[in-house]
Amino acid sequence: MYTTSYISPAKTAEAVKAMKKATEGKYLAGGMTLIPTLKARLAAPDTLIDLAHCGLSDIQTRANTIQVGAMTSHASVASSNVVTQKIPALATLAGGIGDRQVRFRGTIGGSLANNDPAACYPAAALALGATIHTDRRDVDAATFFVGLFETALKDDEIITSISFPVPQSAAYVKFNNPASRYALVGVFVAQFRDNDIRVAVTGAGTDGVFRWYEAEIALAQNFTSAAMDKVVAKRDNLLSDIHAAADYRAHIMAVMTRRAVANCI
Amino acid sequence: MTAVDDVGRVINPMIVEGQVHGGLAQGIGQALYETCVYDDYGQLLSGSYMDYTMPRADHLPDFQVATETTFCTHNSLGVKGCGEVGAIGSPPAVINAVVDALYDLGIKDISMPATPEVVWRAIQTTNLKAAE
Numbered sequence: 085m086y087t088t089s090y091i092s093p094a095k096t097a098e099a100v101k102a103m104k105k106a107t108e109g110k111y112l113a114g115g116m117t118l119i120p121t122l123k124a125r126l127a128a129p130d131t132l133i134d135l136a137h138c139g140l141s142d143i144q145t146r147a148n149t150i151q152v153g154a155m156t157s158h159a160s161v162a163s164s165n166v167v168t169q170k171i172p173a174l175a176t177l178a179g180g181i182g183d184r185q186v187r188f189r190g191t192i193g194g195s196l197a198n199n200d201p202a203a204c205y206p207a208a209a210l211a212l213g214a215t216i217h218t219d220r221r222d223v224d225a226a227t228f229f230v231g232l233f234e235t236a237l238k239d240d241e242i243i244t245s246i247s248f249p250v251p252q253s254a255a256y257v258k259f260n261n262p263a264s265r266y267a268l269v270g271v272f273v274a275q276f277r278d279n280d281i282r283v284a285v286t287g288a289g290t291d292g293v294f295r296w297y298e299a300e301i302a303l304a305q306n307f308t309s310a311a312m313d314k315v316v317a318k319r320d321n322l323l324s325d326i327h328a329a330a331d332y333r334a335h336i337m338a339v340m341t342r343r344a345v346a347n348c349i
Numbered sequence: 350m351t352a353v354d355d356v357g358r359v360i361n362p363m364i365v366e367g368q369v370h371g372g373l374a375q376g377i378g379q380a381l382y383e384t385c386v387y388d389d390y391g392q393l394l395s396g397s398y399m400d401y402t403m404p405r406a407d408h409l410p411d412f413q414v415a416t417e418t419t420f421c422t423h424n425s426l427g428v429k430g431c432g433e434v435g436a437i438g439s440p441p442a443v444i445n446a447v448v449d450a451l452y453d454l455g456i457k458d459i460s461m462p463a464t465p466e467v468v469w470r471a472i473q474t475t476n477l478k479a480a481e
Contacts, residue, residue, distance in 0.1 A: 259465075262382055263402040326386045326394050332466045 106131035113194030154193025211284035255347035357429035372435020
């Protein structure tokens with residue numbers, strides 16, 4: 085009843101073809117969420133299509149952007165010379181995901197496609213204004229994240245790489261859920277020019293990752309932690325669950341933003 | 350964290366030290382992390398280690414462990430129990446430290462587990478404006 089076939093194509097086009105043929109196929113991009121889901125019998129796909137051998141795991145520098153292959157592991161991003169030099173905040177973020185085992189198996193494309201509301205990478209993609217490249221089009225991060233575990237991806241669409249514009253400075257600070265080590269609240273702050281500040285918050289929103297515009301406006305006038313004193317963190321549209329109530333998440337969101345700004349300066 | 354226990358005659362010091370380490374972790378987990386959450390229908394919500402915080406190595410400080418030996422007079426080996434001694438003193442030690450840190454705010458007691466949110470809420474209930 086739970087028979088699943090596993091295939092490992094060498095090209096994304098073959099993977100898409102296999103997905104179209106499958107009754108209920110699933111792409112496997114690292115399996116840090118999918119495999120536990122299968123083990124818990126919460127999903128029973130007839131075909132698992134592993135993307136590991138589609139050649140999607142290199143990191144390249146372009147003019148003012150870094151392009152990261154979708155199947156690049158968190159550990160590879162964390163230890164990449166290019167990422168460490170150009171966007172150190174992105175390397176720090178990748179190095180803080182889960183634990184060592186997760187960082188060697190989990191991938192950036194898998195994380196973005198899953199869009200877990202407490203995942204770290206969506207905050208970086210949104211704050212940096214990343215472009216998500218797929219096998220058929222380019223999608224702005226602003227329109228990519230649709231809702232909890234929902235993205236603009238079609239069922240058979242594959243993320244091939246992600247382009248991150250290089251900011252003047254950036255920082256990611258998260259408050260860990262001590263059990264899962266996901267972000268209870270994570271804040272990515274990116275400064276592109278002196279008055280172009282972007283703040284993205286993960287772990288806290290009822291619809292997943294979001295930009296905190298009130299903080300952006302205050303920080304654009306004065307890029308210091310003290311500027312956050314004037315910003316009221318509202319609990320509207322913030323998650324309340326067994327790990328934290330919305331008002332506490334609002335408090336942590338402001339504290340993480342202050343720390344991220346301090347780390348940028 | 351330092352723990353000194355009297356476990357009677359120590360036959361294998363390494364096992365005694367390991368038992369006390371485990372007990373301290375258990376006690377610290379109880380004081381700061383572990384809690385079972387049920388919904389209104391009795392469904393356990395903290396049903397996996399993704400939701401239930403069992404303390405891991407990086408949640409804990411270094412331990413210094415020592416024994417103070419008085420032989421037990423009721424058995425010929427002079428040994429005493431050791432399995433849970435670390436878990437007895439550690440919860441009150443940790444909670445007293447938390448309360449001590451908050452004492453000037455007028456907080457005289459706090460419920461376990463004293464998670465960051467529990468501590469934050471306790472501070473919110475005081476009239477003093479707490480620094481971040």
